Amino acid sequence: xxxxxxxxxxxxxxxxxxxxxxxxxxxxxxxxxxxxxxxxxxxxxxxxxxxxxxxxxxxxxxxxxxxxxxxxxxxxxxxxxxxxxxxxxxxxxxxxxxxxxxxxxxxxxxxxxxxxxxxxxxxx
Amino acid sequence: xxxxxxxxxxxxxxxxxxxxxxxxxxxxxxxxxxxxxxxxxxxxxxxxxxxxxxxxxxxxxxxxxxxxxxxxxxxxxxxxxxxxxxxxxxxxxxxxxxxxxxxxxxxxxxxxxxxxxxxxxxxxxxxxxxxxxxxxxxxxxxxxxxxxxxxxxxxxxxxxxxxxxxxxxxxxxxxxxxxxxxxxxxxxxxxxxxxxxxxxxxxxxxxxxxxxxxxxxxxxxxxxxxxxxxxxxxxxxxxxxxxxxxxxxxxxxxxxxxxxxxxxxxxxxxxxxxxxxxxxxxxxxxxxxxxxxxxxxxxxxxxxxxxx
Numbered sequence: 001x002x003x004x005x006x007x008x009x010x011x012x013x014x015x016x017x018x019x020x021x022x023x024x025x026x027x028x029x030x031x032x033x034x035x036x037x038x039x040x041x042x043x044x045x046x047x048x049x050x051x052x053x054x055x056x057x058x059x060x061x062x063x064x065x066x067x068x069x070x071x072x073x074x075x076x077x078x079x080x081x082x083x084x085x086x087x088x089x090x091x092x093x094x095x096x097x098x099x100x101x102x103x104x105x106x107x108x109x110x111x112x113x114x115x116x117x118x119x120x121x122x123x124x
Numbered sequence: 125x126x127x128x129x130x131x132x133x134x135x136x137x138x139x140x141x142x143x144x145x146x147x148x149x150x151x152x153x154x155x156x157x158x159x160x161x162x163x164x165x166x167x168x169x170x171x172x173x174x175x176x177x178x179x180x181x182x183x184x185x186x187x188x189x190x191x192x193x194x195x196x197x198x199x200x201x202x203x204x205x206x207x208x209x210x211x212x213x214x215x216x217x218x219x220x221x222x223x224x225x226x227x228x229x230x231x232x233x234x235x236x237x238x239x240x241x242x243x244x245x246x247x248x249x250x251x252x253x254x255x256x257x258x259x260x261x262x263x264x265x266x267x268x269x270x271x272x273x274x275x276x277x278x279x280x281x282x283x284x285x286x287x288x289x290x291x292x293x294x295x296x297x298x299x300x301x302x303x304x305x306x307x308x309x310x311x312x313x314x315x316x317x318x319x320x321x322x323x324x325x326x327x328x329x330x331x332x333x334x335x336x337x338x339x340x341x342x343x344x345x346x347x348x349x350x351x352x353x354x355x356x357x358x359x360x361x362x363x364x365x366x367x368x369x370x371x372x373x374x375x376x377x378x379x380x381x382x383x384x385x386x387x388x389x390x391x392x393x394x395x396x397x398x399x400x401x402x403x404x405x406x407x408x409x410x411x412x413x414x415x416x417x418x419x420x421x422x423x424x425x426x427x428x429x430x431x432x
Binding site for chain 1 (some may be wrong): 161162164168169171184185186252253254257259262263265266268269272336337357381
């Protein structure tokens with residue numbers, strides 16, 4: 001299974017903005033109940049996309065920088081999943097979803113992130 | 125379709141259900157604990173537990189729940205992290221459904237607890253997760269250096285207001301009554317916290333903001349005068365509603381939706397109730413554990429008298 005990269009606000013440029021493919025970021029923390037519920041559902045996603053989409057997560061209790069960064073990006077609840085195209089948000093899912101609904105909703109957002117998809121070599 | 129026959133099925137994975145699971149497992153009852161998607165109940169949503177005996181340095185809610193779950197498993201109860209979807213208490217053996225699975229049992233402990241009561245405003249639903257929140261443990265971190273209005277005046281409103289000050293710069297408690305209904309310790313902690321101010325005898329009429337919370341419109345209950353408090357977040361902590369939807373046609377309920385019971389005994393033999401559902405007065409972690417213990421002991425007595 002493809003992995004989910006743990007990122008910090010300080011790595012944003014490298015991990016998210018400079019990526020040529022869509023990047024999914026889960027804003028989460030370990031005391032968040034819904035994050036725990038959504039964990040297996042989110043972890044099942046990378047395998048569906050191979051290398052065409054990058055999956056990451058940012059722990060908001062890890063540092064104040066992460067929290068302030070998330071707040072500036074409009075995050076007001078955990079978990080919030082935001083899809084970015086070269087650092088620009090293209091859609092988000094806030095809170096709990098059933099597995100099928102989450103998969104479907106995320107797929108729709110990723111498909112709408114076409115400028116990123118188009119610039120991603122299909123052979124990859 | 126899988127089917128099992130248990131001595132006892134415990135529905136609910138909060139402190140009451142988990143304590144019942146420890147006692148039942150230890151008494152060698154063939155027990156299934158249906159704990160819900162995330163075990164722990166209300167205590168899982170608490171940052172810091174200061175009043176549970178044996179933890180002088182305090183413990184976080186999730187840590188305490190993890191310990192309780194290990195303890196239940198140690199004594200051998202079957203443990204399912206899923207929701208019960210239907211029950212049939214019409215005849216013995218009683219039936220508890222988890223999706224397609226049916227589990228039969230000779231006795232049941234109902235400990236499904238309660239959920240947050242909401243204000244019932246359109247703006248509250250629209251802005252939920254966008255500044256409106258019900259769980260400080262979950263979302264307080266997203267108010268780092270911001271301002272939050274906490275609505276409510278009970279034990280949890282005050283505890284959560286205090287929790288939020290670990291992150292937020294300012295918390296305003298809006299409460300409809302003249303005094304808080306909480307322990308003196310919490311009232312004193314709130315009073316001496318420089319980040320917290322209180323607006324008594326005010327009600328929240330509307331939560332303002334398009335995409336995110338920007339403020340709340342409150343009304344002074346004495347003068348009728350309305351004013352707007354600018355804020356980044358609104359915590360709703362105005363009490364609970366019992367999680368008894370599953371039992372509506374199966375057990376006798378009060379007008380408020382609680383299960384009619386005498387101590388831990390419901391109106392049906394072999395069906396017991398524990399935790400917040402059985403306690404509208406104290407609602408403490410230890411009282412939940414206490415009733416879970418009583419219900420498990422009574423379930424065992426019932427099984428000995430009727431089946432063994």
